[in-house]
Amino acid sequence: MIKQEKTIRIGSGAGYSGDRIEPAADLIKEGDLDYIVFECLAERTIALAQLQKMQDPTLGYDPLLEDRMKACLPLCVSNSVKLISNMGAANPAAAAKKTAALAKELGLKKIKIAAVYGDDVISMLNFNTQNFLESGDSLSVLEDEIISANAYLGVEGILMALKEGADVILTGRVADPSLFLAPLVHEFGWSLENYPLLGKGTALGHLMECAGQVCGGYFADGAKKKVSNLGNLGFPIAEILEDGSFYITKLKDAGGMVTTATCKEQLLYEVHNPAEYLTPDVIADFSGVSFQELDKDIVKVTGATGKPLTGKLKVSVGYRDGYMADAQISYGGSYALERSRLAIEIIKERLRTKNLVVEDILFDLIGLNSLFKEATSPAIPQEIRLRVAAKTKTREAAVQLLNEVETLYTNGPAAGGGVSKVVTEIIAIQSILINKSKVAPKVEYFKS
Amino acid sequence: MKLKDIAHSRTGDKGDIINISVIAFDEKDYPLLLEQVTSTKVKEFLGGTALGEVTRYELPTLAAMNFVVQKALRGGVTRSLRMDKHGKTLSSILLEMTMDTKH
Structure with a gap:
């Protein structure tokens, strides 16, 4: 590649909280990275x-x-790679403190760790005048149930930390692409009003934010779309020039692949209008993006741009929304489908006679109609797993429902087996908008 | 011929809305996709599972389309009773759509 111009290499170390760690370690070791983002x-x-x-x-x-x-x-530390992550979640300062203590234990001295917060806006909520974007309801309806309100921050807090020379930056809620855009703005000195460049950096962030997904993860169909060595799937690297043109690649030895097809799927992932991808930094426009395979597993990305923002930030409001019961039982062999349907009728009758109130209930015949409506002439399945899922106001009601599925053992159709029962408290999310000017990112530093 | 023979697809979710990309393997098939995989046909195909309106965005440089489907997840990822709360499986299911190849 062109070496005279300044380039930045960023690796993606995680696509979600539970993601695999080994590919991230490989990238830091062998990726010649400047930054890794989790x-x-x-x-x-x-x-x-x-x-x-x-x-x-x-x-x-x-x-x-x-x-x-x-x-x-x-x-x-040994490869001079800076780490940026939203692993701070609801408590970036505690995460930074913990990381400082860990660094000390590991014998890593003088690591500067920044906690970026200010996304928690729960004290700014105005219950009487604000409405949820999704349901249209006033916040006041759920006032007692609300447990969190976090604004999606942009690059600003991370930029402050980079300027102060932080080695590790742990944030709370920051828009996913902003985690990648911030080091580009910092390194190249991009203006926060140069929207076309911010759009390009956002396209980079969006392609990278799900880690393995742009390298052939979540792509193979077991038949036509083949991905080699998926067992050792690698995470992606982006190399970007000052003008915002970049390419996506991976480590040579890592499994997976980077092709125009894997890039196209990822570019459109979780996107609505491709010409208006809203972030706290820019309205990115992906509608003119094109991909070009420069070499095996090296895809050049051009054509993204952007325009100015609305001045509003999205806030995710978390609230307690009752309980979810999920109980399952299997029927196999002769008349498996008939017995499953009989079981549903029995459950319905018992809920009626018990007067058990549920807000919503769903009966799935797994293998037949749990993912999609039932086919008009489905093949007769050899086995069926009946799933009863319900939403209830109280944990007690959820437990009672689960027990009505379990007791099908001795009180229902013949030969049901393998009951499972789970109750979970539902923490639901709806959104509101807040003026960006009201939200100020804060940075706190910790040293090992 | 089915949609899977000429296109690939991925679903993403946000709240109760999903998007399903439909991308031509070969760009020469893109006009056929544009003609046959309309928002009306996608809405009809997903009907009974996804309940809301379907909007189609076209990306000619990628030989791709992006369908945005409202009310797709029975209330949204965080509170859906669906087995697949994210609707992630719907992309592969859409690929089973039959294409009319009479012409």
């Missing part, structure tokens, strides 16, 4: 982390933080 925060994760923080103020960060840091931090 994207670990799904829509609801921060609400769950908030609940944890309420129980223990030293927690509320990513559950894999310690494992990831133990595997990756020493490699980051």
Whole structure:
């Protein structure tokens, strides 16, 4: 590749909280990286982390933080790679403190760790005048149930930390592509008003944020779309020039592949209007993006751009929304389908006679109609797993429903087996908008 | 011929909305996709599973389309009773759509 111009190499170390750690360690070791980014925060994760923080103020960060840091931090130090991640979740300061202590234990001295927060806006909610974007309901309807409200921050907090020379940056809620865009803005000195460049950096971030997915993960169909060595799937590397043109690649020895097809699938993943991909930094426009295979597993990306923002930030509001019961039982062999259907009728009747109130209930025949509506003439299955899922106001009602499935053993159709029962508290998410000017990122530093 | 013979696909989710990309393996098939895989046909195909409106965005440089489907997840990822709360399996299911190859 062109070596005279300044280039930045960024690796993607995680596509979600529970992602594999080995490919990230390989990238840091062998990827000749400047930065590694771990994207670990799904829509609801921060609400769950908030609940944890309420129980223990030293927690509320990513559950894999310690494992990831133990595997990756020493490699980051020996290879001069800076680490950026939203593993701070609901408690970036605690995550940074924990990381500082770990670094010390690992014999890594003078590591500067930044906690970026300010995304927690729960104290700014105005219950009487704000409405949820999804349901249109006033926030006041759910006031007592709300447990978290986190604004999607852009690059600003991370930029402050980079300017102060942080080696590790742990954030709370930051928009996924902004985790990747921030080091580009910092290194190239891009203006935060140069929207076409911010659009290109956002396209890079969006392609990278799901780690393995652009390298052939979530792609193979077992028949036509073949991916070699998926068992050793590698994570991606992006190399970018100052003008915002970049390519996506992977380590030579890693499994998977980077092709125009894997890039196209990932570019459109979780996108609505491709010409208007909203982030806190820019309205990115992916509609003119094109991909070109320069060599095996090297895909050049051009054509992304962007335009100015709306001045609003999206806020994810987490709230308690009752309970979910999920109980299952299997029927096999002769009349498996008939017995499953009989079981459904029995459950329905028992709920009626018990007066058990559920807000919503779903009967799935797994193998027949659980993912998609039933085919008009389905093949007769050899086995069926009946799944009863219901939403209830109380845990007690959920448990009662589960027991009505379990007792099908001795009180239902013949030869049902393998009952499973799970109750979970539902932490739901809806969104509101907030003025960007109201939200100020804050940075706090810790040293090993 | 089925859609899977000429295109590949991936689903993404946001709240109760999903998007399903449909990407031509070979760009020469893109006009056929544009003609036959309309938002009306996708809505009809997913009907009973996804309940809301379907919007199609076209990306000629990628020989791809992006379908955005409202009310697709029975209330959204965080509170859906669906087995597949994210609707991730729907992309592969859409690929079973039959293509009319009479002309």
